[in-house]
């Protein structure tokens with residue numbers, strides 16, 4: 001597949017922080033030889049100081065090499081892959097790994113084993129094989145393009161992928177998972193939007209993790225996609241030291257609605273090797289959901305999910321709000337008050 005060409009990394013106009021970034025990249029060459037490092041100019045420009053929320057997401061950290069307990073592929077994606085680059089876990093939908101590149105290699109990436117690596121992205125022959133598999137399985141109605149970042153493909157390559165999928169009559173919706181609006185907003189061009197809107201119903205799930213990522217540029221990229229009629233959702237990963245904080249999450253989720261993006265999932269970190277230093281307890285996610293629900297627009301509250309190891313799928317969890325006593329439910333309101341609610345009487349034999 002052909003990729004979109006863009007300028008990468010570490011030249012950027014604030015000299016003080018630029019030198020700190022470059023020195024740190026030199027010091028961390030052991031990490032970058034194990035896990036690729038790439039930072040778009042634009043994203044590097046969002047770093048305000050060392051160790052801030054943007055820095056932590058993109059700058060290599062020696063702790064990546066100290067994680068021996070977690071596995072490269074805890075979700076068993078490789079074994080759920082009937083043909084190369086296609087993951088078929090749920091009956092009606094598949095994930096297609098059409099790209100292995102991203103403008104920024106996030107240090108917490110769940111596909112750390114693949115992105116930016118020598119592993120070749122799906123080639124044309126593999127893509128044809130994937131199309132044949134999908135065409136032969138009429139239960140598949142939803143195809144999710146992922147990677148890496150599908151929007152790193154050239155417009156022409158992406159158009160070939162989308163046309164190939166649209167030629168299969170049982171495919172109802174196509175989704176694209178992309179962090180490009182966040183990390184390389186200039187990639188969202190009028191030409192790209194005009195091409196994408198030929199393939200409706202098309203959904204894009206983007207990936208904002210911190211309110212500092214909501215800028216004029218990323219907001220404009222989202223507006224262009226939304227104006228092309230594309231429904232925008234967001235998947236956030238809960239990251240220690242980056243966004244495991246109620247105020248940060250409130251600002252992020254309401255800020256997303258302001259740029260026409262609907263928060264979809266808040267992900268508990270997967271147990272991926274090289275990312276353990278980002279993990280939080282499940283409780284901190286539950287506390288965040290408790291602090292959002294009822295306090296801000298329901299539209300701004302994502303589902304908190306754990307993607308279970310072994311490819312068992314995503315499970316949504318809620319703060320513990322319910323007790324049952326016969327037909328009476330004891331529910332907790334957003335202010336913490338406990339209120340009884342009578343269910344239908346269940347008939348027992």
Ligand SMILES: *Cc1c(COP(=O)(O)O)cnc(C)c1O
Pocket residue numbers: 087088089090093094095144314
């Ligand atoms: C997350 C995921 C999906 C999509 O799940 P939704 O809940 O429909 O968004 C599909 N396949 C795989 C393998 C996934 O990990």
Ligand code: SF4
Pocket residue numbers: 101102104105106108109110111115147148149179207
């Ligand atoms: S953009 Fe997505 S796929 Fe790419 S490195 Fe970041 S988390 Fe991984």
